[in-house]
Amino acid sequence: MQGRFFWEKRTEEGFKKALDFFEQAIAKDPSYALAYVGLADTYGTLIGYGFIPAEETIPKIKALLKKALDIDGELAEADVLLALITYNYDWDWEGAGKRFELALQLNPNYVYAHLWYGIYLANKGQIDKAMERLKRAYELDPLNIVANYGFGPMNVLARREGSAF
Numbered sequence: 569m570q571g572r573f574f575w576e577k578r579t580e581e582g583f584k585k586a587l588d589f590f591e592q593a594i595a596k597d598p599s600y601a602l603a604y605v606g607l608a609d610t611y612g613t614l615i616g617y618g619f620i621p622a623e624e625t626i627p628k629i630k631a632l633l634k635k636a637l638d639i640d641g642e643l644a645e646a647d648v649l650l651a652l653i654t655y656n657y658d659w660d661w662e663g664a665g666k667r668f669e670l671a672l673q674l675n676p677n678y679v680y681a682h683l684w685y686g687i688y689l690a691n692k693g694q695i696d697k698a699m700e701r702l703k704r705a706y707e708l709d710p711l712n713i714v715a716n717y718g719f720g721p722m723n724v725l726a727r728r729e730g731s732a733f
Contacts (some may be wrong), residue, residue: 571606578713580619586610604636605645612649626657644675648684655688664688679709 571589574582587610590613593603608629614620630653653669656658668685675681686701706710 571603571610575610575613576713578613580614580617583610583614583617583619586672599639599719601636601639601643602645602659604632604639605643605649608632608636608649609645613650622657626653629653642674644671644678644681647671647674648678648681651688652684655691661688661692677708679705680714682708683712683714 571586574585574589587607590607590610593600593649594607597603597702611620611625611629611632615622615625629649633646636643647667648671651664651671654667655664665688668681668688671678671681671693672685677719682701682705686705688696688698689695689701693719
């Protein structure tokens with residue numbers, strides 16, 4: 569929980585603290601799959617914010633997610649991150665879609681599954697479906713800053729300026 573708390577701060581300092589907490593969790597319990605996912609997610613977010621290079625870090629993220637799925641093969645959180653890597657770095661959009669759908673089957677209440685799947689759908693030009701996913705993410709966690717942020721660009725794409733949904 570402490571790792572996620574600092575990860576949600578969305579600052580370089582917060583991400584560094586998150587890494588430390590996830591590494592501590594793994595040291596205390598090497599079978600805690602969500603700690604590996606948290607570590608992978610933090611590295612991925614550091615890439616997204618431009619703090620570290622993707623080329624060096626993506627293999628590490630994939631290894632962390634493999635470890636998490638070896639421990640628990642039904643982690644929606646891991647499948648969402650693999651979907652992001654699959655379409656952002658491996659350019660396998662069909663495979664990414666399947667991963668997102670699997671994640672939503674495993675955990676239909678996982679905010680980030682809806683959020684990132686929505687952005688993926690928007691990138692495919694499926695704006696109405698994307699808006700449905702973003703709306704669901706917002707319903708699940710109305711205070712989530714990332715879920716709230718997604719509505720602005722999506723409304724512009726949908727030509728719905730001034731609308732929340």
